Amino acid sequence: MWRVRTVTALRDETATARTIVLKVPDWPSHVAGQHVDVRLTAPDGYSAVRSYSIASAPNQEGSIELTVERLTDGEVSPYLTQELGIGERLELRGPIGGWFVWRPRQTEPIQLVAGGSGIVPIMAMIRSRVASRNAAPFRLLYSVREPGAILYREELRALSTQDHSVTYAYTRTTPKDWPRPPGRIDAAFIADTIWPANVNPTCYVCGPTSFVESAAGLLVASAISPEKIRTERFGPTGDRK
Numbered sequence: 001m002w003r004v005r006t007v008t009a010l011r012d013e014t015a016t017a018r019t020i021v022l023k024v025p026d027w028p029s030h031v032a033g034q035h036v037d038v039r040l041t042a043p044d045g046y047s048a049v050r051s052y053s054i055a056s057a058p059n060q061e062g063s064i065e066l067t068v069e070r071l072t073d074g075e076v077s078p079y080l081t082q083e084l085g086i087g088e089r090l091e092l093r094g095p096i097g098g099w100f101v102w103r104p105r106q107t108e109p110i111q112l113v114a115g116g117s118g119i120v121p122i123m124a125m126i127r128s129r130v131a132s133r134n135a136a137p138f139r140l141l142y143s144v145r146e147p148g149a150i151l152y153r154e155e156l157r158a159l160s161t162q163d164h165s166v167t168y169a170y171t172r173t174t175p176k177d178w179p180r181p182p183g184r185i186d187a188a189f190i191a192d193t194i195w196p197a198n199v200n201p202t203c204y205v206c207g208p209t210s211f212v213e214s215a216a217g218l219l220v221a222s223a224i225s226p227e228k229i230r231t232e233r234f235g236p237t238g239d240r241k
């Protein structure tokens, strides 16, 4: 069912990504990893629907956060990241999804693998773990084009100095003196950074379709059982109206 929601705050995360805070007073609550559908309708009746993961942890405050990465040639993301204002309304449907989710009752080791804006639902899992004081060991492997593209940079920095392990992989430009040249994650990098297979982690992999397929393949090649790998692909969705 579509419901109209009000934008209560906007926050730039990077030069191309913006977090949208929405008031959802009668929200049925959500589980970390779920997404919503957003519908925009033009005055002539033309409408476009896109899915966006929920970035915030489940909370009692009646609000959710979405983080949208702008695609310059996109139809919807430029509007959401550049034109949408505080006090404006968006049509939302959700929360949606029951497989790519992390629940606070899970206590097993967790391996998170994010590519680009695929960090959004994974951040909800990290935030949900913190909010629920869950002690499950979490590791995050986060692949980004360049340092300036890191979402939630300060929050991740703070977490990585506590008990979360965060490893970055840069595909185009690295920070100065970074030990690894820019490039996609490969088998050696996976072997060096993720939980070993004998720890039997549950893995969550999210990002553009090609990234997810390649990363999931590398996890399987490193002896992680396919049943322990949950994936979410951010490619264009089929039914968009």
Ligand SMILES: Cc1cc2nc3c(=O)[nH]c(=O)nc-3n(C[C@H](O)[C@H](O)[C@H](O)COP(=O)(O)OP(=O)(O)OC[C@H]3O[C@@H](n4cnc5c(N)ncnc54)[C@H](O)[C@@H]3O)c2cc1C
Residues within 6 Å of the ligand: 035, 050, 051, 052, 053, 054, 067, 068, 069, 070, 071, 073, 074, 075, 076, 077, 078, 117, 120, 121, 208, 232, 233, 234, 235, 236, 237
């Ligand atoms: C379950 C789910 C959750 C998602 N969560 C998020 C999220 O939290 N944050 C976020 O920014 N996006 C997310 N997305 C992607 C989002 O739904 C849109 O696809 C994205 O914002 C582009 O929409 P657009 O209208 O701007 O571009 P479009 O007009 O749809 O596409 C413009 C061009 O970009 C290509 N394209 C479309 N989507 C992508 C993509 N994701 N990666 C690379 N190329 C693409 C198209 O093929 C086309 O060539 C999610 C997608 C799914 C399926």
